[in-house]
Amino acid sequence: MEAIKVDAVSSTMEERKSHHDKVSFEVSFHHIDNFDYFMKLYDLGFDIYNLHINDIAKIDVVDSISIKEMSIRRSIVRMEESTLGHTQSWHVDSSFSTNTDNSEKTSGNRVADNVVNPRHQKNNSIYVSRSPFFASRVMSPEKLAELAKTNPKKATRIIANRKSASKSKERKKLYENELQLKVKSLQSQVDNISQQLYVTKRDVTTRIAWNSTLRMKIDAKRQELHYRRAQYEAMKNELEYYRMKTSKFAADMANNPLYHDMVSKFSSGLSIQDEDPMESESCLPPFPPSPLPFVPVDSVGTTKLEKSEEKSPTPITENRTKLQVDIVRPPAVDPKPEKSPKIQYNEDVRSASRSEVCNHAKGRWVADSRRPLYSGFSCKQWLSPMWSCRMTQRPDFSFEGYRWQPENCDMPEFDRSTFLRKMQDKTIAFIGDSLGRQQFQSLMCMVTGGEETPEVVNVGWEYGLVKHRGAIRPDGWAYRFPKTNTTILYYWSASLCDLQPLNSKDKLSNIAMHLDRPPAFMSQFLHRFDVLVLNTGHHWNQGKITGNRWIMHVDGKPNEDKRIEEIANAKNLTIYSVARWLDLQLVSHPRLKVFFRTISPRHFFNGDWNTGGACDNKIPLSNGSEVMQEGSSDPTIEGPLKGTKVKILDITAISQLRDEAHMSRYTIRGTLNSSDCLHWCLPGIPDTWNELLVAQI
Structure with a gap:
């Protein structure tokens, strides 16, 4: 030492x-x-x-x-x-x-x-x-052993200190690891909360703007309602005034013998003769006789006579003076008219002035090297990848090179500038199932030429078409072209019924399917539409209704009528209810044009969609190229529309000839045993639907 x-x-x-x-x-x-x-x-x-x-x-x-x-x-x-x-x-x-x-x-x-x-x-x-x-x-182990002999307490303390130091290091390391894990967990929670806060702020901002817009619209509607009420009162007063005038005029004419003489001369003058019997304007009555019975009149203003009267015209007698004679529309004005133009024969006027109505659904498919109207590669912004056959492995595209030519009328080629000019300050809306969505995307590609352009603005928030939390996609889309203020939108409603959850707090609750009510979206925004295109059909089967948890309701109550429980009858009731409701709405919305598109055909061969059915044909028009029938090919749609102002967009027969234009097995998830023979490739057949629509608008 x-x-x-x-x-x-x-x-x-x-x-x-x-x-x-x-x-x-x-x-x-x-x-x-x-x-x-x-x-x-x-x-x-x-x-x-x-x-x-x-x-x-x-x-x-x-x-x-x-x-x-x-x-x-x-x-x-x-x-x-x-x-x-x-x-x-x-x-x-x-x-x-x-x-x-x-x-x-x-x-x-x-x-x-x-x-x-x-x-x-x-x-x-x-x-x-x-x-x-x-x-x-x-201290080495040897010295520690010697120390244990001389001073065992000290040696024991040294050994205990060494063990304590080792345990302290282990505890420290474990504690540091736990702290690191806690820090990572807290950081992850902070990131999630920050993201939720950002989404919440964005939603709040959007809803505030939406609420402001709704308030402005409500105020505008209130003012419009006040104006319409005042206008209604004014028209009501005016109508009473004219009723009084008409009654007084009819009473005066009934007591005037000269009036009866002039009517007799006017009737006798309509017989076949070479000279005009009325040489003086003073002999013409200032107003037609009143009251007058209703007589059917054709499109050129000629009264329709019975067959017996057409075959053997008899002399005008006193019993035929009440407008059983022909009322002839005046001929075109000549810059140098004769002093006394002769009245033409009724049959001549009938044959010369008859104009044939164009039936766009009757015609044929013709080859056109200028097709398609847009590229499936460039229209990525508006076209879903699952419907763009150019983006899949489909080897042939010959189906794109055809256009539809009506038989008795010319259908002009679609021009996007002309379309936007005609639809200036207007809104065209598509409401229906996924095939309606295909028609909507087709029109977007046609109007934009398949090009991405910053001149299109997303205005879906104006119609509540936003993606809600937990949803795969929004209920629809709405885009506006600012230069012409033209809006094109789509809303998903596969059944065209008003769907309301029976329990709004339960996401898995059943849904009331009101067969006699239109979709709430249509009722809410109908006043903003100028053109409305509806479709339904392929979701009317028991599998879809059960899978979507739809419960049929009529008059606000669950349906108890066994006849309506049949899918076909329920579908007919819905189409009839929507058509009648729209017909009533057209009275107060005269500028609105409503089209009901007929059903798009399926082409599953050798089975159905779930039993191995396929559509492998690649030869265009292998089943013919012409449609010659006069009536609609979808009586389910045509029947309920009779007697209404809702027009029919008949595409069933012309699409029936194009089984090669379906998606087939060339889809994103397509396999050899799975084919989509319901939806169409884009560009493709839905482009023709839009051409027919534009021609009828």
Whole structure:
């Protein structure tokens, strides 16, 4: 053991005071007794790093351990204290572990100030970096065994300190790992909350703007309603005035014998003769006789006679004076008319002025090298990838090179500039199933030419067509062309019924399918439409109705009529109800034009959609190219529309000839055993539907 210079420290306090200003910090903090002692000083509030000897003399606890003992124990610990810097004692870094002789010679020097780390939370020790000095002085197992023989308590403490240090490191590592996991978890939660906050703010902003727009529209509607009421009262008063005038005029004419003579002359003058019997304008009555019975009149203003009257015209008698004669529309005005134009024969006028109505559904498919109207590659912005056969692996596109030519009328080629000009400040709406959506996307591609253009604005929020939380897609889309203020929109309504959940709080509740009510979207925004195109059909089957949890309702109550439970009857009731409701609405919306598109045909061969049916034909028009029938090919739609102002857009027969133009198995998820023989490739047949629509608008 290294010799200790005890004379450096005198036994009396005065000698120590003369040689040292402070107690050397080389006193062993490693020894457990010294550690307890200095911990007492530390608890009393003393700065043990800069402790003066005078301060120690003033402390009561110093009496228990002499300064000399402290110096001796310091030297012992330098030889025997172990370790890696972890005991239940104070540790200092390598600056404290300098040459022992230097520390003895400069006993008045202060203790090293650079204690590295604060006290451990577990064992009240200070951690210091391991220096080579301490690493070389770690007690070997042999010395530890010898120490166990001489001082077993100390050896036991050393071993316990080593185990404690190891456990402390493990606990520290585990604690750090737990903290890192908690930090990551909290960061993830913060990111999710931030994203939800952003979405919420955006939704709130959108709804605020929407509410402002709705308030403005409500105010405008109130003003319009006030104006219409005033207009109605004015028209009502005017109608009463004219009724009074008409009654008075009829009474005057009934009592005027001259009036009866003029009517007799006028009737006799309509017989076949070479000269005009009325040579003076003064003999013409100022107004037609009143009251007059209703007589059917054809499109040119000629009264329709019975067959017996057409075959053998009899002389005009007194019994035929009440407009059983022909009323002839005046001929075109000649810039140099004769003084007394002759009245033509009724049959001549009938044959010369008859104009044939164009039947767009009767005609043929003809090849056209200018087709298609747009590219399936470039129209990505408006065209769904699942319907763009150019984006799939379909090898042939010969079906794109044909156009429809009506038989008895010319259908002009579609021009997007002309269409936008005619539809300026107007809105065209498609409401129906996925085939209606195909027609909507087709028209968007036709109007834009299949090009992405910034001149189209998404205005779906004006109609509530936004994607709700949890939805795969919105209920529809609406786009506007700002230059002409033309809006084209689509709303999904496969059945054209009003669908309302029976329990709005339960997402899986059944849905009331009101067969006698139009969709709520149509009722809400009908006043904004100028052209409305409806369709339904392929969702009217038991599988769709059951799968969608639709419960049929009539008059606001669940249906109890067994006849209406049949799918065909329920469909007819819905179409009839929608057509009659729209016919009533057209009275107050005279500018609105409504078209009901007939059903689009399916072409599943050798099975159905779920039993291996396919449509693999690639030869265009293999079943013929002409449609010669006069009536509609879809009586289910044609029947309910009779007697209404709702027009029919007949596309069934012309589409029936084009089985090669379906998606077939060339879909995004298509397989050899799965084919889509319901939807059409785009560009394709729906383009022709829109050409027929534009021609009839």
